[in-house]
Amino acid sequence: MMGIYVKKHILCICLLLLFFALPAQANDYKHSVQGSVVDNITGMGVTAKITLMTADSVVIDTVTAKIAEMPYDNGYHIAYYVFKDAVTAKGKYIIKAEKEGYDVCYMNCELRSTRENYIRVKQIRMTKIVEHELKEVTVVASKVKMVMKGDTIVYNANAFSLAEGNMLDALIARLPGAKLEKDGRIYVNGRFIQSLLVNGHEFFAGNPKLALENLPAYTVNKIKVYNKAGTKSRLMQRNPKLALENLPAYTVNKIKVYNKAGTKSRLMQQKMGDNTYVMDVRLKREYATGYMANLEAGGGTQKRYKLRGFGMKFSDKERMGAFFNVNNLNDNQRAALTGKWSPQDVGDGLLTVKNAGISYLRFFNNEFSWFTTENTWQHINTDNESITHTQTYLPNGNSFLHNHSKQLNSSDKWESRNALSVEGGIFSTTNFLTISYLRNNGFGSTNSATANETTKLNTLLSRNSFESSDFNFDFSTSNYVKYITDLIRGDFSVSYNRNKQKQFMLNNVQYLQGGQPNDHRNNYFDMPNQKLKLSAGVGYDFNICKTTFTPEYSYTYTYNKASNLLYRLDWIAGRDINQFNILPSTSNVLLSVLDNNNSYRFNEYRNEHRFNFHYFKFCRKLFDGEFTVNLPLRLLNADFHYYGVNEQRFSRRKLFFEPDIRLSHWSEDVSWVFTAGMESDFPTLLATADYRNDSDPLNIRLGNKDLRNLHHYDVDANITFNGENEKTISLSANYHRTDNQVAYALIFDKTTGASIIYPTSVNGNWNTKFEVEFKRALDKANKILVSNNFVTKYNHCVDMASIAGSTESQRSIVNNWEFGDELKVNYRLNDNYEFTFHTGGKYYLINSERVGFEKIKASDYNIGLNAQIVLPWELQLTTDMTMFARRGYQQTEMNTTDWIWNVQLARTFLKGHLTAKLQGFDLLQQPPIGFGMFSWHVPS
Known part of the structure; x- marks a missing residue:
């Protein structure tokens, strides 16, 4: 304790000396x-x-x-x-x-x-007094795919050959160093893109897939990837990229790039450490002003259809956009022509989507003062059927669960996102208002069986139906005022959520061993929930040259009210035991069958005080980069009131220290980022209540009042080297550890197949990842581009498991290794011929020293060829054939070899305004999936 006391005082003395030394530095x-x-x-x-x-x-x-x-x-x-x-x-x-x-x-x-x-x-x-007419100059440029200038990557969209009618997602998937995930997340050189911009501004903010799937690729001129600074840097004039020699001047042959200013950094006109990593899609000049529209319609075999429309209008003062999309194609089929469409990506069910949206953006006195509203509606129907095999590793023999389920779901979601930003020379205010409503309903059935290594223990036949609604209201405001060299900040936010869920479940459990009677239940769950969160904060940035000291304080209040009421409809006298999805006619009858042992409600109150000291310095002499440290103290108070079989009231109080550090450097030749930090929190307080829930007789759940506070530790590092011939090498590594992680211990009854599950705090859970990306052109003309991505992951998993009758749970440690590699070689002869060879694979190694654990050695790999060729009569052929294989899995049906051949034939008419496409998916399957489509483009 004395050592900790001395260290704290030494740290305070060092900070004070640094604070008083800096003003003297400012005089010179x-x-x-x-x-x-x-x-x-x-x-x-x-x-x-x-x-x-x-x-x-x-x-x-x-x-x-x-x-x-x-x-x-x-x-x-x-x-x-x-x-x-x-x-x-x-x-x-x-x-x-x-x-x-x-x-x-x-x-x-x-x-x-x-x-x-x-x-x-x-x-x-x-004021102009004489006009001069400039002579027209024609410049011819070579098609360079990528240019690296300073901290910005610029991609030239015209250097990529794409199939007719492709959207923005197809273009981004082709960018060197870029990786597009199926959920719309984008990574460049191993770093996550935090925001997708169109002409410098978010497009349907919060949902990048709308831009990816609705913005035609032919409208794109340049794509820029860079660190976007914030408003503070603009106000304080500390952004060196605003200096003239680093600002862009777009020409055909040479492109200069910049750090785009955002909120804090823009206000202060200097770096304030609030950068975000963004991808900015720049439209071609003919689409940057004016209007355009695109209509696409198609139909195919197996009753497949698609109808999509998109329109937008751009000007110097406003932007308007609208879209609609109706189809019964699974989303993952969009990447069908790039070799990414594996058999495992194709769901067993059918997904039907209908969505539409409108967006309006209006600029005021400057480009940083604007109002925007984005309103969307989405309707989704899903028809899913799944078969799963689950193996649970236990001491002295494992358990196996075979599950076959069918589910029909329907959902409607309305969402309105609105924002107002006003920025002047010494102030800035940014306000967001989001309102959404989600309505969901569905029904399904499940047939499952639990067994040990030799005997089937039980079977479950289940039917279910549900309906739910979810309402969200979120408002936040961030305000900055510049005072000479300093910045005053004030924030406020409020969020409210109301969720209602009702569910019917008709379950029939048959115990095949031990002579226990069948368990038949007709359950009705009523689960309303409300949550309110209020937050306010203030801060003062004290700036000396390129150094910022910021004391900050914030207060957050959270109120959570929830109920979980279970009614046993099978307890109603005279009711048909198989009557499903119908409530009794009177509320008194329903109240009489309330299962008090498995019903509860709770109120949770949280008060959080956060005191933070923020330090930021632009270290030009030391490593020409940014250095940021946060030293927050967070006082968290939580009160929990539980009402179930018995009433429980308990509280938790804790002062958490959650420091973090960030160092970064950006230049044309090398860029790197290093971050490290820790966070702490309480476990879910409901899990710490003393309760027993046996509403599911095969999975009985308990609480655990001895759960400890969680502590998360994260370290991330990334470095990228850039050279000639589009050469790039990127190295990434991260490490994450959780102390007192909540694991769910399992006590398995080998006679009935039932499990008792309860949360427990365990240590030893950590994971790490290392990734190397390499790409370069092999020839001087940049016609041949090779890229390779190697990834290795390790996950050290710790949980608890035991057999009923054992005196204590046994600690289970499992080592999960994953090794993966992807190789691509792209040859672009000219605009008419382009070929890509691609191959990749993953190797999984899972082992444990626990007795009875069977080591798993499995692999997935693929190899294929993609071609894009312009044929006679202006026909464009795009085709991909890929072999996907899986080996080493314990279930023999998972060891498969599949050849996937996808083809598209396209032609444009009416000077490019009309595109006709014929697509074939998985042509080697019986029967193959065919699809015909027309796309109509209306130019500005």
Whole structure:
């Protein structure tokens, strides 16, 4: 204890010395001056001669403003200028702008504090007096797929050959270093893309799949991947990418890129450590302004159909979009022509989707002040049938569960996302309002059997039906005010959720051993739930040069109210035992069959106080990157009131220390990121209540009041090297450990096949991952591109298991290894011929030292060829043939070999406005799936 006490005081002394030493450093700091110049009428940039002078007109320096693309690409291009390290003393200065054909303009500015990093000059608007007509220049460029400049990757969409009618998802899947998951998540060089932007702004925010599946690939010009800075950096003028030499100037042969400013970083005009990793899809000029529409319709064998429409309008002031999609094709079939459509991806059921949405975005005085509303509706019907085999490893013999289920579900979801952002020179406010409603219903049946290694123990026949509704309301506001060099922040949010769920279950359990009678139950569950969360916070950013100290405080209140009421309809006298899905006519009868032993309700109250000290520094001399540390103390109070067979009231109080650190460096040649941190929390308080729930006689659940607090530790690292010939090497590694992880111990009855399940705290659960990605062009013309991705994962799993009658549960440790590799070789002869060889595989090794555990050695692998060829009569052929194999699985039906051959034949008519497609999926299956489709494009 004395050692901890001394260490804490040493840390405080070091922080105080650092705090008082920095103001002296600020006195010798040199300050830059930056601003922009535009035409007063058109708003376009003017490449004027800019002169910086003292208040008495003594010239300090002269530069020329250069054109740079606006972050949101509204059609405007502004000219920026910067005087680097030009000012050392506080006081007033004069900016003079001169350009032939324009009146001379002057603008005053002032350095009010030596702690200011930049002087931000008000935008100069020049009045034109003479017009000059410029000669037309034609530039021919080679098709380079990828350019790396600074911290930004730029992909040239025109360098990729795509099948006619493909959407944005097909284009992103082809990008070197990019990986598109089936759920819409995007990774580039091993790093997760946190936001997908279209022309600098989110497209149907929160649902990137809408842009991926509805935005035609032919509209895309460039795709940029970069770190998006926040509002604080804009206000504080600490974003060096706003300096002119690092701002973009798009030309055909050369592309410069920048860190796009967001909330905090934009306000402060300097790096504030609030960057996000984004992918920005830039539309071609003819689609960036004006309107376009796309209509697609098709039908196929096995009663397959699809109807999709999409339209949007872009201008410098607003954006409007609308879409609808009706189909009975499983979503994973979209990747059918890339070799990613494995037999395991095809579900046993049928998915029918109907969705529609409208979006409107309106800009105000600048590109950072806007209002947006996005409203969507989605209807999904699912018809699923599944067969599963589950093996549970137990001491002295394992158990086996065979399950066959059918389920029909229908859901409707309405969602409205709204946002308002207003940003000025010294303030910013961003407000979000989201309202959603989900209605769900369905019914199904289950037939399962439990057995040991020699004998069947029980069977279960079950029917179920349910209906549920879920309402969500979320509002949040973030507000910033700049005070000279500092920033004041205030946040508030409120969220409310109301969930109602009702379920009927008719179960018949037959015990085949031990002579126990059958268990027949007709259950009705009524499970309403409400949750309210209020949060507010304040912070003050104290900035000295490129260093930020931020004390922060936030308070969060959470209220959770839930009920789980079980009614045994089979207890009603005279009721048909098989009558299902019908409630009694009177409420008194229903109340009389309430199963008090398995019904409960609870109220949970949480109060959270969080005190944080945030430190951020842009370390240009040390490693030319960012260094961030958070030292939060979180005081968490929780009160839990449980009402079941007996009433229970208990509380938990704990002060958690949850530090984290982040270091990053971005350059044209090498970029790296390192993060580490820890988080703590209470276990689910319901699991700590003393209860027994035997509503499912085969799975009896208990609580455990001795559950301990959880502690999570995470370490992530990524480094990427960039070279010539589109060469990139990316290394990624991560480590995650959880102390006191909640595992569900199992006590198995070898006579009946029933299990008693209860939560328990265990240590020793951790996992790690290492990944290497490599890609480069093999020839000078960049016609042959090779890429390889190697991944290894290890998961150290710890849980508890025992046999009924044992004196104690046994600790079970299982080692899970996974090794995977993917290789692609792409050859693009010209726009008419492109071929891709792809192969990959995964090897699984699962072992344990526990007695009776059978080691698992299994593998999945594939090899295939993809081709895209332009045939005579302007026909475009896209085809992929891939062999998928699985080996080493204990269930023989899982060891399979499948050849998948998919083909698409397409042709455009009416100058590209109409596209006809004929698709064949899995042509080697009997019968194959055919699909014909027409796509109609209306240009601007």
